[in-house]
Amino acid sequence: MKQYLAAVVGLGGIGQGLDYDEKLDTTNLCLTHASAYFQHNGFTLIGGVDPSHILREKFINKYNVSAFANVSELEIIKPDIVSICVPSHLHKSVFDEVIDLNPKAIVCEKPISENVNDAEEMVEKALSKNCLLLVNFIRRFExxxxxxxxxxxxxxxxxxxxxxxxxxxxxxxxxxxxxxxxxxxxxxxxxxxxxxxxxxxxxxxxxxxxxxxxxxxxxxxxxxxxxxxxxxxxxxxxxxxxxxxxxxxxxxxxxxxxxxxxxxxxxxxxxxxxxxxxxDFNRYQWYTMEALYSHLENKFGCQSDGRSALNxxxxxxxxxxxxxxxxxxx
Known part of the structure; x- marks a missing residue:
């Protein structure tokens, strides 16, 4: 099974934080981007990015892979896929850095941006780079x-x-x-x-x-x-x-x-x-990555791309x- 190299930008709640919720038995859960890449056989989780030293240490200790303070450092590991899990007002600025790394796909948390003009620019830029912009409206995949x-x-x-x-x-x-x-x-x-x-x-x-x-x-x-x-x-x-x-x-x-x-x-x-x-909401994030993998391997249409999110x-x-x-x- 072909594997794609994946990285997560933003190691808070949806990036990795829900994996550490003491109220949840996380044994059979897949609620974060990090755990989804880690659990799906089609991806290899190779890195994370967050300005917080504490969150980077958590990520390194759990997944035994690299973590960086800045998006530009992802150039070192050259991921095929990058998830954007930062707060919404930072989506556009992080996207602009990530797209320059020429990934095959970007998985962006919703909303795509807080500004419609920025969202339109992100959609057009992804198209021009032949990069799938998948927006994580999870219910379209579950x-x-x-x-x-x-x-x-x-x-x-x-x-x-x-x-x-x-x-x-x-x-x-x-x-x-x-x-x-x-x-x-x-x-x-x-x-x-x-x-x-x-x-x-x-x-x-x-x-x-x-x-x-x-x-x-x-x-x-x-x-x-x-x-x-x-x-x-x-x-x-x-x-x-x-x-x-x-x-x-x-x-x-x-x-x-x-x-x-x-x-x-x-x-x-x-x-x-x-x-x-x-x-199967206990594993909703896995279904997003399964749809992503099917798109990359079999050219299946993406049910939640930048255009549908913009609409x-x-x-x-x-x-x-x-x-x-x-x-x-x-």
Whole structure:
């Protein structure tokens, strides 16, 4: 099996930090870029980058490979693949350094950038360098979500009548994930309308209620919860043949078909008995790297590239621009 050399820039939470969460039994988990490259047979993890000496030492001790303080030092080890796991406002500057190393692919955490112009430049520069820019909207790769898309594509549930999305912690932070996910299922939105502006969060994010209309005719209503109460990541799909309940960000996906009522004959109701669509969120990052490997080896299309991520960012910008005081939101 051919192997590609991989490096991780940013050794915090998603880069490697979740590997050390004492609350988790990490034995069967694959939640970080470092562990995904380490566990996948198609990659060899050869280096990491972070300005923090403490994080570099952790990385070196766990993976027994080199770690550097600066991106430019990756030239020493010449990786084929580089993950960008730094804070969003640093994505563009780190990308500009990484792309000059001429990697085969760059895996960038979402959002691609905090600025649409920067995002567009990143997409164009990656194309000009024949470098895949994969943006890590994880649900487009996880096996349960891929299976759910197949069922939508083959009309297994019949026509999708309406979708309701309940999210919290802001449209930039969490809402964008589900805009991107529904675009994966139904194609890009063609219309958006803010229904309620919601509150502005301390990090300049916002929690609007809004409507998205997708090009296949589906209407999706997004309603913001309050993260101070609890984290909300729930979706209900109302379809011609039943309902799909999407729980806790995709940890559990359950389809409830319709049946004839046991009390009122010829009266159709939603069954109490659901059919699970199995997911594997304990290893979500591995599925991203599996999709990357399939692209590199077999030229399979990438389900979450720079262009699709940019489309999501443009939708978010349109929604925020409809809110008053929009100039305070970046």
């Amino acid at each position: 096996k349960g979500h891929v299976e759910l898309k197949k069922k939508f594509d083959t009309n297994e549930f019949g026509k999708v009548r309406k979708v309701s999305v309940f999210y919290s912690k802001g449209i930039l932070n969490n809402g964008s994930h589900f805009i991107n996910l529904l675009s994966f299922f139904f194609g890009e939105p063609v219309f958006c309308k803010v229904l309620s502006e919601g509150r502005i969060l301390e990090n300049s994010d916002r929690e609007p209620d809004f409507l998205l209309h997708f090009k296949n005719g589906v209407d999706a209503y997004f309603m913001a919860g309050n993260e101070d109460d609890f984290s909300v990541k729930e979706i209900v799909f109302l379809t011609e043949k039943g309902m799909i309940n999407y729980h806790q960000g995709g940890l559990k996906i359950e389809y409830f078909p319709i049946e004839v009522s046991s009390v009122y004959k010829n009266y159709k109701v939603k069954s109490f008995l659901g059919k699970l669509i199995p997911t 999501t960012q443009l939708i978010v910008d349109q929604i925020l621009s409809q809110c008053s005081n929009a100039e305070g939101i970046s």
